[in-house]
Amino acid sequence: MSSPPKYWYKAKKILSKNDPVLKKIIKKFNKGFLKTRNNPFFSLCRTIVGQQISTKAADSIWIKFEKKCKKKIAPKIVLKLSRTTLRSVGLSKQKIGYLKNVALSFKNKSFKIKELKKMEDDSAIEYITQLKGLGVWSAQMFLMFNLNRPDIFPVKDIGLIRAISKNYNVSYPPSKRFLDKISKLHSGYRSVFTWYMWRSIDPVDVEY
DSSP states (O other): OOOTTTTHHHHHHHHHOOOOOOOHHHTTTOOOOOOSSHHHHHHHHHHHTTSSSSSHHHHHHHHHHHTTTTTTOOOHHHHHHHHHHHHHHHHOOHHHHHHHHHHHHHHTOOOOOHHHHHHHHHHHHHHHHTTTTTHHHHHHHHHHHHOSSHHHHOTTTTHHHHHHHHTTOOSSSHHHHHHHHHHTTTTOOOOHHHHHHHHOOOSSOOOO
């Protein structure tokens, strides 16, 4: 998606009005926005690659992974790639298993994306996490970057927690009480808040 989500401009206005700290960040990175893509399999693969590693490391592995897939991230192609080939791009044994499992679920159509799109956020997260290798964080990334959901707050995301600590000048990690306060303040548009937090500490836009 080369244009912002429908809710983006309205969210920026509301968030800026409610939060002076965030208002400065939104002003600084005014031209950026959350880029969503209409390719569920691509997004889930990207999320698996990015699990528990830095954005920089994930980008490096992803570029090599894409090369091995000849720029076509599709279930059949991922299933054909040998584990040795996938290991050579920097993927762990565990992540290779997860990628193969997701590819198989798409190939045999046991993962029903049409049904997923109709679900509320919590139900969608529950459905996604039934796939081996996809936890709550992975499901939340998918909801943000593929299903275009406006109110996702991934509190287990290291980058988000780091950014909150830095921007609001609170201890790392921030207390549950402070996170609950922030969550309540930005309720309705927490995906937008999260994106700006990431952007404030990362030189490039986060994408999944």
